[in-house]
């Protein structure tokens with residue numbers, strides 16, 4: 532499992548954007564080794580190809596956007612998270628609107644589609660970003676740190692003054708199998724009391740109980756309840772993986788976050804990249820077996836969703 536991956540064939544996914552509320556069609560194409568993940572808006576004439584990297588992120592308010600202004604692609608984080616979850620390093624994505632479809636507010640639909648489409652191994656070795664020195668960022672009370680570790684571990688804490696959430700902490704050791712079983716299906720969440728404010732800002736026009744966990748002041752409003760008791764912190768880990776995948780490599784390091792969001796994740800990525808002695812890029816062949824084994828695909832395992 533040392534080789535880079537892409538999807539086996541072209542596949543189209545349609546849905547609505549959670550913020551725009553507009554219908555959108557997105558086509559994922561296989562891409563060659565070392566090409567990374569990139570987007571192209573097909574609804575804009577002669578639009579440029581937007582490479583998805585930490586430094587091409589143009590907005591981080593309530594979503595992560597690649598590029599800025601009218602040509603940006605918003606809400607890329609759940610799709611990128613699932614691609615990382617399958618160890619897919621290369622994919623070219625055409626999209627006919629400003630936002631990746633939200634589906635059910637988690638990565639479940641992308642997991643399902645990519646599992647059905649299949650994964651193709653490419654003839655080039657994976658590269659890992661190995662953290663060699665701790666880097667930390669703080670924005671108000673929110674913070675995130677990345678430090679040396681032989682594999683990717685995410686230790687996430689969220690704190691909300693809400694009786695259903697309160698403080699949730701989860702330490703997640705990344706493997707493709709763990710990702711599929713524990714993280715990919717966790718949905719985004721929001722509070723009924725914030726709905727008016729977000730709509731006034733032009734956000735969550737497409738939001739509903741079908742694509743988010745919504746909480747009133749006391750309880751979860753979705754009739755089927757939660758998928759996991761700690762679905763909230765699991766979704767935070769899903770978002771974190773999507774955002775840090777923008778480093779562009781498989782990651783060997785421990786990430787600890789406190790009340791973090793897309794902005795903090797992006798600031799952490801940028802600070803790491805600006806600190807050349809805090810990381811090195813190495814071929815998967817030089818790494819301990821365990822770090823690489825995390826990307827073994829559980830083909831025999833049928834994810835339950």
Ligand SMILES: [Zn+2]
Pocket residue numbers: 608609719766770
């Ligand atoms: Zn999210």
